[in-house]
Amino acid sequence: MRVVVGVSGGIAAYKVAHLVRFFKELGHSVKVIPTQTSLNFVGAATWEALSGQPVSTSVFDAVDEVQHVRIGQEADLIVIAPATADIVARIAAGRTDDLLTATVLTATCPIVVAPAMHTEMWNNPATAANVATLRARGFHVMDPAVGRLTGKDSGAGRLPEPQDIGAFALDIVGRTKDLAGMHVVISAGGTREPLDPVRYLGNHSSGLQGTSLARAALERGARVTLVAASMTAPVPGNVTVVPAGSALELRERMLELKQDADVIIMTAAVADFRPAHYADAKIKKADGSDELTISLVKNPDILKELTSARRESGQIIVGFAAETGDSQGDVLYHGRNKALRKGADLLVVNEVGEAKGFGTADNSVVILDNEGEPLGETSGTKLEVAHAILDQVARIAAR
Ligand code: PMT
Helix, strand or coil, X not given: CEEEEEEXXXXXXXXHHHHHHHHHHCCCEEEEEECCHHHHCCCHHXXXXXXXXXXXCCCCCCHHHCHHHHHHHHCCEEEEEEXXXXXXXXXXXXXXXXXXXXXXXXXXXXXXXXXXXXXXXXXXXXXXXXXXHHHHCCCEECCCEEXXXXXXXXXXXXXXXXXXXXXXXXXXXXXXXXXXXXXEEEEEXXXXXXXXXXXXXXXXXCCHXXXXXXXXXXXXXXXXXXXXXXXXXXXXXXXXXXXXXXXXXXXXXXXXXXHHCCEEEECCECCCEEECCCCCCCCCCCCCCCXXXXXXXXXXXXXXXXXXXXXXXXXXXXXXXXXXXECCECHHHHHHHHHHHHCCCEEEEEECECCECCCCCEEEEEEECCXXXXXXXXXXXXXXXXXXXXXXXXXXXXX
């Protein structure tokens, strides 16, 4: 495996010598890319001796080899350790002002970020927002360890131990290929049900859970098609995107794709109802009336349709259930009933509400089997939740 170790300018850079050795001893090829400032802490000679490869910091070294593009394109894994607040900010902003940031911007492999900085910097809203951006884009950002920092202070911000970073990174790469050769079709985002040329009924889905599933499936070797309703989350590269506006359009696209799909995941928040009539012209305020009544008709249940007309040879179908508890029962009670009604192999139940599920960076789900029995409970970033779901998909596929 070709591992790139990016080193930014923090005192913990000296510990990364052990990380380079960790990967080398496992037989991996390691390319170290330090930032210019990090060389104040550990010099290029150390990295060259440990990795056995030349070291440069600038896009203007070995220009004939087009290093700033090639290293990222060829990497199987990138680990940035220590990741300072500055490198996190530069990557979040998409900058390419040195070899490390250019490499990150051209890479399609998993990227692990191991932050190390003072607690105040880690807790600063600017850093928190940059970390959230990276996580939303699929970077695997570790939480820093808590303990002694550079000076007399201690707290959150210490670089995790090199063997923990190595194990975390290998865990991510090790699970990547269990969906190799499979075509995974994922619906994501919220449908928009048009009312007139300028208005629609919609919902708050950002599409992040769906794009995280797309990213996780890519990491595990699958070919991925994303049927994208309205969404704000960025779509990873190498995903085929098929746009779909309304529930009826999403249904059409899913039915077109279903025959060629080994795995179908219905993450999209599909409107259960749509306006019965579409007004060709913008609806005007009627004189003398303070009310407007909109009639709604039921949309087809796409998930039910997909499970009822499954492809003959082994197709795995995963549904989601966005639930709130009510007087009839709790979230899980409604989730179980939905699992039995929908006929999917897996139903992922998430509690939704204000600041829960829709539009958030994290999710908390219970995965049910086709009989509504819980297989596991997972909380974390939407990418972590995505991998937990795909663990179950891979388990079924391996049967
Ligand atoms: O996009 P994010 O901001 O990241 O938020 C993620 C999410 C909360 C939208 C996602 O995790 C989620 O829960 N998606 C499903 C939302 C939903 O529509 O739930 P539901 O309980 O109404 O529908 C159950 C299942 O049937 C879903 O798989 C849905 O895609 C499907 N469905 C629903 C209605 C319909 N007419 N046809 C369908 O196929």
